[in-house]
Amino acid sequence: MLSSFSRHCTRKMSSAMMDALKATNGQTITCKAAVAWEAKKPLDVTDIQVAPPKAGEVRVKIISNALCHTDIYTLDGHDPEGLFPCVLGHEAAAVVESVGDGVTSVAMGDVVIPCYTPECKKHDCIFCQSPKTNLCPSIRSTQGQGLMPDGTSRLSKDGKQIFHFMGCSTFAEYAVIAEISAAKINPGADLDKMCLLGCGVATGWGAVFNNTKVEPGTSVAVFGLGALGLSVIQAAKTAGARRIVGVDINDAKFPLAVEMGATECVNSITCEGGDIKAVLMSTEKWGYDYTFDCTG
Helix, strand or coil: CHHHCCCECCCCCCHHHHHHHHCCCCCCEEEEEEEECCCCCCCEEEEEEECCCCCCEEEEEEEEECCCHHHHHHHCCCCCCCCCCEECCCCEEEEEEEECCCCCCCCCCCEEEECCCCCCCCCCCHHHHCCCCCCCCCCHHHHCCCCCCCCCCCEEECCEEEECCCCCCCCECEEEEEHHHEEECCCCCEHHHHHHHHCHHHHHHHHHHHHHCCCCCCEEEEECCCHHHHHHHHHHHHHCCCEEEEEECCHHHHHHHHHHCCCEEEECCCCHHHCHHHHHHCCCCCCCCEEEECCC
16 A cells, blocks of 8 residues: 555545554564665665654655765765765655654654754754754754664664664655654645755755845856756746856756746856856856855
8 A cells, every 4th residue: 555655645645545654653664775885886775674763753654755966975985974884865755654752743644854954943942043044953963973863773684783864864665764854744745846845955945045145136156057056046036136147067957947047058168268257257247146056
């Protein structure tokens, strides 16, 4: 029955689907996962064991995933916090399968997005109370060690511990995350698209509306037209920027960038004279109000 969970979840799950979720409550689940045993080695799609959630934790069934450059960066051995073996992945949409003791914000059957940088929202957390940052340290120390808040892992392979990644580990059929890492969303949303909110889209929109607060009538240059760059372009257009220039080395990305809101695009390698700075300054005498580095 779990295979019948579609990527476009219904607003109200059937009793059969809820029964399928209940069937595994409290049990260790054996499921498929793409395990990174060591850096610079291909992912190994194999069976792993996912333990039930403990207090303050949520176990979710992963419905859709997106690939972020950070996953590749870690797999290539460049991440100083990269630990192996681990299950990578942090840009996903999921359905809550079960919750641990004390969990009140989500319940079985809720549709959620696992969050890498969640907020505890406590009144005495200066980070959560500040409008300038969301770098809540509530679970950060153990998360950076590849562990759950209690200092242990819920992931294993035949008794061998596997580390969590970015508090998410979504390259698996199931994952265990902290309660504060589960962002509840509309159950009728298209989860093929909603998974992008877990990282790329949220980062791009946040950079425009929260960090720089782009104003109407301003000029914007976006370097790198991947998911992040396209999200910046979308947000800048929504914010009312009058000129949005997309810069990349791949012309094939330009049509989609224009569709998303770019007023023009420039190839930084093949542009006139090979001087991207000169090309950009030729159209904005005093430079650009905002520039965003979205390169890999």
